[in-house]
Amino acid sequence: MIVPLLFYKVIWKTPKEQLPQPCIYCSNHNSYLDIVISYLVIPKFFVFMGKQELDRVPLFRIFFKDLNILVNRENNKSSHRAFMRAAQDIDRGQAVFIYPEAGISSNGKLRGFKNGAFKLAIEKQIPIVPITYPDNWKLLQNGGFFKSKGRPGLARVIVHPPIYTKGMDQNDLISLRTQVYDIIQNELNECNNEDR
Secondary structure, three states: OEEOOEEEEEEEOOOHHHOOOOOEEEEOOOOOHHHHHHHHHOOOOEEEEEEHHHHHOHHHHHHHOOOOEEEOOOOHHHHHHHHHHHHHHHHOOOEEEEOOOOOOOOOOOOOOOOOHHHHHHHHHOOOEEEEEOOOHHHHEOOOOOOOOOEOOEEEEEEEOOOEOOOOOOHHHHHHHHHHHHHHHHHHHHHHHHHHO
8 A cells, every 4th residue: 555655554463344433542653654544544433632733734634623633732621621522422433543652752662651541441441452553753753744854665554453441440540551552562572673
């Protein structure tokens, strides 16, 4: 598959026809390419939760206008409203895509996860589907499409099996967050070892 000058390859560790709906997609976030490729890869409708600044980027304004949830990360009220909106979308049967790092990693290294996605999954008793992007930071570095270095290449996408939260409560939040983090980190380690 081709995005201008880019190829992407999806490794389905769960059949795409069996992706749950609704669910929360959680992935590492190391490039604006993550957003674009997610729209190409995930076959079912979903809503993105992304930072407010994306509204200033013409390409993303097209994607995010009305269809997605913008968050001002400096404002707790904005964050609370965003998660309330995500909960409403889930109640309507829609999936939500959240980057639990709450920002872009500049060097491809996984940063710590915030609790929001996992708290929401437990509250709504819906699965989390971890996704790993091992290559995007090398293909388009942090800074956006017009201010950063980019190059053509292959962007791998690994879609992991869902983690079901049925029966979990808030006491399980940290272990759920750790489980998703470890799945993505282990996949990044494996991909980095293959690339050496």
